[in-house]
Amino acid sequence: MNVVKQPPVICLMGPTASGKTALAMALSDALPCDIISVDSALIYRDMNIGTAKPSANELSKYPHRLINLRDAAQSYSAADFCHDALAEIASIRANNRIPLLVGGTMMYFKSLIEGISPLPAANSEIRKQIETEAAEQGWEAMHAQLAQVDSVSAQRIHPNDPQRLIRALEVFRLTGNTLTQLTQIKGDKLDGDILQFAITPKERSTLHERIELRYQQMIEQGFENEVIALKKRNDLHENLPSIRCVGYRQMWQYLNDEYDHKEMIFKGVCATRQLAKRQLTWLRSWPELQWLTTDDEMNLSKVLAAVGKCD
Missing domain, CATH: 1.10.20.140 (Histone, subunit A)
Incomplete structure (x- = not known):
């Protein structure tokens, strides 16, 4: 009896502001694939600007699964992600399409690929x-x-x-x-062909410039008003995972008059750079990883070639 081979899973990782979303959209144009977000910030509703969530127009053309899942007052664990992601991957593969996992939350990727421990849901x-x-x-x-x-x-x-x-x-x-x-016990994990890519600029300074530019764009797009709306609620506070997201915490503290606008931007950019550094540290020790360089015109063809080898 012939066993039908499942489509591969593409994992596209990288630090914040490295160009993951743009490459994911190009891959969606070239392949029969569906995007699954691997981002612990994009799961929150009403947190769009500070998380660099794809725009409504982009989501209309390139739907992302596993975004806007939770209210900012709620929690979402790596175990929750694995449960949801495995279900989405099975659904996509059942339609003979390719799951394309895109994001920068390395713990989510690690838990999905290696299997996660049977930890209880948040109470x-x-x-x-x-x-x-x-x-x-x-x-x-x-x-x-x-x-x-x-x-x-x-x-x-x-x-x-x-x-x-x-x-x-x-x-x-x-x-x-x-x-x-x-955590010494491992549960269900991803199976089949897994193609793992990381995208990052060639120079660290370029990544820093992209992070600073993105943060300035967020400010111009109304990031402050987004956090003001969250702050008006009486059920949110600084220690929640949502408000601890990079950028949100700094804006929250600025709105508490802990420092001025200029320092808020400086602290927000620094915190984002520190996040990118942690993401790159994870990736440098990641096994079976193929590296891509931001803005390289060959990135798309490199991923397509890897997918072709799985046939």
């Missing part, structure tokens, strides 16, 4: 309990609490990282098992 009640305790006792006390039950995670997580601290404590309170114990 709003437990999280509120932890946040209340932190407000009363301080994050240092919460970090000490984590160290008592999971010293390995406590060594890895900084006391000033409330998002990860909450998650580690939440996992223990929900399951009775530590984050360290559960």
Whole structure:
């Protein structure tokens, strides 16, 4: 009995502002493929400018799956992403089309390719309990609490990282098992041919220039008003994953009069550069990766050639 070969999965990674979206659109014009976003910021509704979400016109022509999934008050984990992405990939392949995964959230890619641990979903009640305790006792006390039950995670997580601290404590309170114990178990992962590409400018200075230009464009497009609208809600605060997104936190603090407009832009650009540096650090140690250079006219043909070899 002949087994029908599944279409390959294309993974297009890279630091912020490296040109992933433009190449993804070119690939969509050339291949029977459907785009899946691999971006922990694009999952939020009403956060469009600061996340550099594709425009309404672009999304009309090039639909992206796994964007606008959550309200800014909600959480979305790597496990949530893997569950949703695997379902979307199966659906796309069932139609004999190619899943094209595009984004810069490296933990999402890693979890999908290697398999993710069976961690529990976020629990709003437990999280509120932890946040209340932190407000009363301080994050240092919460970090000490984590160290008592999971010293390995406590060594890895900084006391000033409330998002990860909450998650580690939440996992223990929900399951009775530590984050360290559960992450040693791997669950479902992507199968079949996986073509992995990373795109980045040849020079670091070029990437920095692109980041600064994009941030200025966001300001001109009304990024401040976007965050003002979020700030008017009474259910959002600075420690939520959505507001901790690069750019949003700096704008939020500016609106709190913590610094002036010029410093907000400087801090936002610096934070974005730091994000790009972390993304590149991930990618440099990534196995089975084919590198592409931003604005190289041969990028499209290189990816198409790799897809052709999978036939």
